[in-house]
Amino acid sequence: MNKRNRIKFLASVMFILGLTTLNAQIKVSGIVTDEGGVPLPGANVIEQGTTNGTTTDFDGRFALTVNGKTSKLELTYIGYLPQLIAVENNTNFNIVLKEDIASLDEVVVVGYGSVKKSDLTGSVASVDMDDIPARPANSVDGLLQGQVAGVQVTSASDDPGAGAVIRIRGGSSLRGGNDPLVVVDGFPIGTAGDLKQISPQDIASMEVLKDASASAIYGSRGANGVIMITTKKGSRNTTEVTVSQQNTFSSFTSDLNLWRDPALMAELSNESRINGGFVPLYIGSEDANGVYYPSLSELKNNAWPYYTKWDDVVFRDPVSNNTNLAVRSQTDRTQFSLSATYYTNEGVYIEDDYNKLNLNLNVTHKLFEDKVTVGANVIYSKGKQNNNGDLAYWRNPIFPVYEDNDPTKDYFLVGVQDFSHPIALTENRSNETRFLDLISSAYVDVQLLPSLKFKTQLNYKYGRSINEFYNPKIYTLDGTFNNGSGGISNWDSHETVAESFLTFDKLFNEKHKVTAMGGVSYQYYQANTSNLRAFDFLNESLGSGNLASGNPEQQSVSNSLTETVLYSGLGRFNYTYDDKYLVTFTMRADGSSKFGANNQWAYFPSGALGWKLHNEKFIENLNVFDQLKLRASLGISGNQGISPYLINSRYGQDQYYVNGRWQTTIGPGYAVGQDSQTGKFIWGGIPNPDLKWETTRQFNIGADFSFFKRRLNVTLDYYNKYTDDLLRERLISPSSSYDRMWVNDGEIENRGIEITLDGKLINNDDWGVNGTFIFSKNENEVVSLGNALSSGLNTDALTGMQYEFSGSTVEAFRAVPNILAVGQPINVFYGYKVNGIVQSEADGLASGLTGDLAHPGEFKYVDLNEDGVIDEGDRTIIGDPNPDFSASLNLQFRYKKFDASLFFNGTFGQDIFNTKRFSEPNNIPLRWTQDNLTNNYPSLRDGRNLLMSDWFIEKGSFVRLQNLTIGYNLDLPNLFKRGRIFVNGTNLFTITDFEGYDPEIGENGIYWGGYPRLRNWTLGVEFTF
Template sequence: MKKLLKLIRSPYPLLKYDLKMKLSTLFILATLLSMKASDTYGQFTKVTLDLNNVTIERLIDEVESKTDFEFVYKIKDVDLERKVSINTKEELITTILKQIFQNTETTYNLNGQRIYLIKRISQSVKSSALNSANVPILQSTITGTIMDSGGQALPGASIVEKGTTNGVTSDFDGNFLIVATSDNPILVISYIGFSSKEIKVDGETEIIIQLQESTAGLDEVIVVGYGSVKKNNLTYSVAKIEGDELSNRPISRLDGALQGQLAGVTVRQSNGTPGEAPSITIRGASSINAGSGPLYVIDGLPVSDSDIIGNLNTSAVESIEVLKDAAAAAIYGSRGAGGVVIVTTKKGVKGRTNISYSSYMGIQNTERTVEMLSGPEQRAAIKEAYEDVNGSGSFIDWDLPADENYNHLKDFFRTGQVQAHQISMSGGSDISTYFGGIDYFNQEGIVEGTGFERISSRFNSTFKLHEVLEIGASLEFGYSDKQETQSHGKGNALNHVLVHPAFLPLDLYRVNTFNPQRAAPYENPQYGLAVEGSRSLDRAEFIDDHDKRGQVLSNTYVKLNLANNLSLKSSFGIIYIASDRRKFNPGNRWDATQADRWTSTSFNWLSETILDYNKTLDKHNISMLVGYTSQKESRENSFIQGIGFPNGSIPTLNAAADYSAVDNYINEWGLVSYLARAIYSYDDRYLLTGSSRRDGSSRFGANSKWGTFSAFSLGWNLHNEKFFNVDAINKFKLRSSWGQTGNDQIGNYDQFGLLYSTTAVIDGESRGGFTIVSGQVENPNLKWEKNNSLDFGIDLGLFKNRIQFTVDYYKNITSDLLLNVPLPTISGFTQGRQNIGEVVNKGFDFELMTRNIQNNNFTWNTSFVININDNEVTKLNSPGAQILSGPWYATNNITRVGDAIGSLYLWEADGVYNDQAELDAHNVVYDSGTPRVGEIKIVDKNGDGRIDSDDRKVVGQPMAKYNFGLTNSFNYKNLDLRILVAGAGGNVIYNAAGREPGNFSFGRPQNKYKYFVDRWSPTNTDGKYPRVSYGGFPYSDGDAKETTLDLFDGDYWRIKNVTLGYTLNSELFKDFVKSVRIYASGENLFLKTKYKLGFNPEANGPEIGAASLINGAGMDYTSFPNARTFSLGINVNF
């Protein structure tokens, strides 16, 4: 409704406290919020009017009924009875007002959601007269257009009257209208990526302003540790991605969405089980025994548990910055060696309440499958093997149709469903801001018995209680439920299904379908019973395995503005996590009843105080901070296993007949730190940054608890030099940095001498009871691994920033590696952990962004990122030392000087012995068994005439040497299309599931890959793969050597995501709907790889989650495939 100003009342119009305010209040836990209209609302709001010969008063009522605008005026200043006619369709309010009041005695001032109608007065009015009025009164109305040097409009440019807070922004066409309040106004115009400009109006009322493009994103702010820096002043290597680029994709975890998006950030999704955490490394693996993953910082809270990221509300993320070099990460000291990932969540902004809702639903199936032998092909191979063993050629055929054939993978995989819903509300006033959001995600796995469900909520708020006092708080609740079947390691469910005989029904021996009469024809004494696939299906369906996790993250702060440019901020944060995994097997024909339960609780608190100073003097700008932080975590883990339940309907542990395992432990760690940083710039040309942090950690020895980590970096903006005048180059920055960080990702008590209880043994015999023995030698000098990093970078912008690229060369040297060193026998220990060893990572990060086409209707932008990294061990615990490791049955990984960490270490296969002459000519003796014609020919690497462990060689590294991503974004009118391609290469994969390609052991007629059709036989002497055998491979004693026959290039690329969206015209909806966008999205749509046998070219080891770098790395035990997802979604803003 209209507001009639009464000068005898309050000198300022009162703000409305309406229903929206009340809802907002409830939404942020009953905190009183004062809200004020957004300054940009009026500049971008469009109105449709169809009025003929109506009064000004009627027109005002019509506008107020259709919008959130309020008209404020004095009755004597406005001719309300004047008749007007107007017909507009989606016209800017500024255009309508200009049309209605042009050449009249009334003018207007648009201030957020308020439209002040004012009597036009002369320029001679004095300031004292102005101050006596209680509304913004017009001295002069200035209209104009903001455009770039090429004549393209610049929407959203800032126009501010110098020396005042009076300002507006340009509309979609670059137009603006501002009411000046001074006699000789000067307008300051600014736009991101363009040089600011000051314009003296000199009595003009209409002006056209052209801005010159400068460096890209000069005013863009990059979040770094304990603050932020303008991109133009950044002197170290940081990568950034906006949260909105990740939130609409049908993925279960935020960290998985980073793949292919940031140069130098390697994301490897080694297992496709829903909710599975990816492995993330930044610029290569930097440690052998300590962790190489990054530190995560969520709104100031540092965490090393990647599952905390997995439970985050993805739609609440504002941006993600990755600190890649040590100069950037040194402010986090002993925890920054693996890089730092800073997650900033959304905050409220001053203005009207904004409500958004987004949702998508979709279906999922397997991204890839593999070919196995058909039923007839497998039967023929088994017969061939049996006849070879018998020699007589006799074969007892099964009483089965010769052509019986089943597609077990089709029966094993299913079509899963995925859905996500999110709602958020934000807003604020001069006093406070708020943001609140709730997110729900549910993914049904493509294998029965797998799935992931998450619900999370986040609330952020700030309150400015006084000019010198500000407080703020953030709070997040998260809950997840991960359901899984056996999906890791040798003998996982998929591996069992894969090798199930193709001529046997997959459900033949399942509990709920078993029929002795149906099974009888398949049970031949010569071949035994093959139940792998049936067992896996039963376990997937009947074993109840849920890992439930709840987390609370909270951080509050108090900020005091002590003086101009000086502030003190103190914060206190907590992280509480409780997890409860329960697994119950009700028993079947091959498993006894069993219940397992793992519980864990952790409480982590962080206290920080930061003093911040920022000052600009002429061309000098300096920003400094000093701070103190302390942090402590307490964790308790328990495990109990019960067996022998009376039946499969009672899963509680108190019903178990016996407890086969019970474990419980508590541990703690603490950290105290002092930190400082200074950033200096002169004339936006010369840049210098220095930082230092001193950490004291409970994890290290008494003599080495404290460490200092420092960094220095330089930058030179050549484009700001007077002598640099190259039209084609508008941004040219040189950067260099050095820094040192540490790695504290080790056990909490590795520095102590530890004692363990065990069964008492006297004279080699167990005497019963328990005794205490030494289990770990003390090392008071144990300290953190140190990472020294050197980085040289170039930032370049060409052709008015249509082409922008950044290239970095880096060399990271990680020293003082924690390794086990042999100890003298007299010490009573075989080995102890010491700081010795060194690893080097060096390579390039490259980022390219281009604006290929950009006009009023169509835009096409491209982004390409790539990292090329070389990983090399340069020092171990002694000259010639090597670390042999691998899974439980073999040592297939080696770490030694000159090679990458965990390199694959195999025998080299040189085909097969095609005939007896070739076998005789090889003239070597195998350390076990005697080869036959048609079996694998292994290279005698050292030429000693023997094939033994000394003939193994390094055949490649498990970590990709390069990772890349290519994104193309297209916009045509209301349509938008985004295509993301990601890939990696330079690594190898050993297919451990196929390590015995020709062996059909008695009682287990396991199926083989399709390639085994091309095997050696008396009728196919040129076959590529070895002959069949029965009972062992290679050679009759069953010695299974891991050879390059099952080694493949790990190179791949995939169409990671395609999203097509359409924004509906707002006129289709009621006034309360601001925008609606519908979209279709596809994830993992196409895969091209040289790895022919596996489901997933990112597979990386048999262990649960991301594999150890030295235990089974680069090995595939039939890793679960990633899901291919198709979804439809909608975004609505109110």
């Protein structure tokens, strides 16, 4: 080889070696922070043009092997501007991401589309999902409590599987339902009761549509607001596996109010029976049932061998478990997410439990150069609930659990018909419910033109529930009177929703932005129910597993088929000029099979205006606001939440259950029925072909403010909701041969204000302090109860106020003090006023009392109409169960890898009707006697007929530490990408003047007792690999 050739060869080798060195893989690392030096955990670091990437750890650090020095790193983080950085000769990076002013333009999901947050003209609130995984719950509804202004969530029960009641801006209907619509990934799955089918760990975002501008696009289903849920998709350019485990340990928040002193209990029982004219029990003899009751001396001298703490026998400290496993992945074209959640929940009763398995599969894929996107989502849940416990509060502590207190013997029963032995009931009665739910959807999204997109989506939902129960021949009321009774109830439903729509989105001349959507929707719903009951069992060994063992002549079979169809056309138009002036208009037309031909279709328009003042020069020059936007909206939505076929005559049986037997109702327009299980067939309702939709007109005005580089954000809203044509069932004259009729009659108004303050108080490298304060005030009023039919309304003798009773319209069967009164809030309390206790016979007579009411120790009812007699003419409004306002405070703290949050929640100004005020053991000893001339409590007297009065009214305001979480973020990159451990407490303490167990009760404000709310402590871990 000559010299020239050797030089060429060496040059070629050196060039190749240089290329090899240039393109050899290298490892880069670094830290990602914001402009204040605060680390950004979870930031995406991707090698450009590849799927090679990672995310930063809790300290904002990352490490990644790239192809070579020519590689470039793409960095993205929500709320910050993306960066593209060339590797070149660097291996260690300090990267500062700048906050994106356009984060105000965060995309918010609304009905049939999405919109930039800054372009919202309606009242839409986004729920911060960062706290959701750390809060133990089997459903989403309880997690909404106190999170959104104007949304009231009442969780009145800690029973396993129990859900919460959700109201958005108050109740607008009397019989049409007040639950908001729930939409999951574009599929309107139902009402708030369906939230339990969704696992909280699967939720990516959640929005609440509150005003008509936002919710009218759902027409007849949007009157009560809409909860929009988007489930999680795949992780960006990586595959992640997340495992979480939560174990919850529960106990009562307060001691049970039970008899702990048998001698005092017996003494007060004797006093009450003597005052009522009855023979006392505790005299050392047997009663008419052959049950021996010890004397007072036996109890006081410890000569009686039995003392049972029934709460220790039937209650337990329940333990719950929540396990979640999720796999999520994303490539340039495919997103994949699969998660499984298994939840078990023990009840406080020894035989109560609930378990549920949730599966969620979500897949999307892009085709044809990303112009077509196909996707599918399946949510599957299956579970079982045993509800077989029974209260033991009033079980006498002098009675043992078993004969002679020997567990090998039979239960100790009080007479031959003892239906209140909690262990006998729990161990011999069965009541099990099994359920299955499937929510599925598939869609195709086609980009027809750069500004035109077509989407079609097919949704299917299936639900099934089977309840089996058996009441044995002894120990149970129903079983004893029927020689054993059992039954099986089946319910299943199918729902199909098919929707297609076009979306146009284009910016003209850099100032005119137009977004328009139009489409059609079809919804078909079918429900099947069947019930089989059997009585008089020859063989009880299989219970409900062999209903054929019952007497064939006493079997009862029933079934029903329900079908409804809803046709809809819908559209929305959004216009923005110069990023300052916003206009929104929506229209939906719904045709429902629930209504007659005269009113089958209804139309629901809405309009809204917005003004981004912060983009005006005269506001920009002030250098005060980061955002200042005014909003106003007006719209109409509807409610069709009634049963189908109400437009037709209905022929069937109307029965009630008493003393173990079915009896046919006897009332206006009814033929006299017989004492049997079948009764007589009767006309149940007169047809009304003019029955139509409830209509809610809502006006909303609001403002959004941001200050100090958006470290302080304020949202204000005022609204007025007016609902007319209320769907109601009214009693009518017997001369029509019917007793009732469904009509559109009445009007309700809700008005209120909402305030949300959100602040980032401290945010640096080591410390972080954030807080959110929410204030909501809603006032409702029954404007009219109509007068289309002459009967059904009462007139208050003192004021002339028109009203009707809530619940039973028959006074003799009325068990609640609530009424619906024109000019008053919904469900106000109605009854007598009390002015102390009668101290003497003369005192009672002077107060207008007669008969037993005039005796010393009785309530001194006020003679309001001053006619010298206490009667129904002296009743008046005595309380209001609706709160004046509600408020919540959420505080979040961060110190390095530690974090903590406190959530306070409260409602204020509501009244509670406490039915247990004088029947609980703590209060009974405070009774009136000749030696204790109190004006606070009456005397003890068996057989007293108590009138509903303001004596039972208590203030229900409360503030509760609803949630406390303390967590630590683990930094062990060799083991996992992210890790976290935490401890969480709920219902930690409550400040209230209410004397019952808990002031958070149902909408009608009546306290029936029960057991205290549970305090829960949860230990949780979560790892991402």
